[in-house]
Amino acid sequence: MLGLLNDTLSPVDQCGCGDTGFLTSRTLPIALNHGAGKVINVPVYSCGSSMCDEYRIPSAVASRLDELAEEMEAKEVLSIVFSWKTSGEDDTIGYQDSLIQGFIWKFHRRSYEDAQVLFVINGDALVLQSKLDPSEYYILKRLEESKDGIFFSFSKFIEEDEELTYEKYIELEPSFQKELGTVKMEEVEDMLIEEFGEVCD
Ligand SMILES: [Zn+2]
Known part of the structure; x- marks a missing residue:
């Protein structure tokens, strides 16, 4: 039960x-x-x-x-x-x-000084858009579980469409995508603040 x-x-x-x-x-x-x-x-x-x-x-x-x-x-x-x-x-x-x-x-709709969380995908990934250059997007995606803990990959991609939605995203094949690194779940909060500045309301 x-x-x-x-x-x-x-x-x-x-x-x-x-x-x-x-x-x-x-x-x-x-x-x-x-x-x-x-x-x-x-x-x-x-x-x-x-x-x-x-x-x-x-x-x-x-x-x-x-x-x-x-x-x-x-x-x-x-x-x-x-x-x-x-x-x-x-x-x-x-x-x-x-x-x-x-x-x-928890990151849904969160806004940082330099970027904003656009949407969350199934609780496994989140997509952010840069406030400095709206064609710059970032994705944080959960990786397969390992013995050392829960990890996420953090990548950047460029997309001409500055009004990206989840529906558009799943059809998307970005012309440029670069993995920036892998981050442990415990370090995600700090990493996002380091990358995009403080959280603002
Ligand atoms: Zn509360």
Whole structure:
């Protein structure tokens, strides 16, 4: 039953503040009979705004947290990594995809000093357009998973059409495309700021 639920954990839902929330993972405090404990890597929805410290726990996760609390009390531990199963085997795979998609959706419509996110493709890629030269586009695309983590390729392409849409993009064969590098998921935020300047509203 839980297996079924965790597969359907949506990458995008609602943050505790009411805005759109993106699936991410957090360490949450948990009250236990034997003290204040914590659960690491709990999937939650957060809008990702620096102004907001709220989040929302998906209901399947909330009921799993209750079970984990009992487990922690039985074992008298104060810290545990969130998992769907009691056996302790690594089962992050079930919602890993949703976590990555939630991460990418968070960039939807984001604007940097020098570029703007035009659209997100299936939670796997995002296309940006330069504000300095509107014929310059950039694409950040999720790569096959490797043992070392989640990586994205970052490329630049030139397209005469300055009003690119998703529909046009999928038909597109850019005349010029250059891969600029590969970036680890944890470094994507910093890399985009380095490349395009601060985030603006
Ligand atoms: Zn929020």
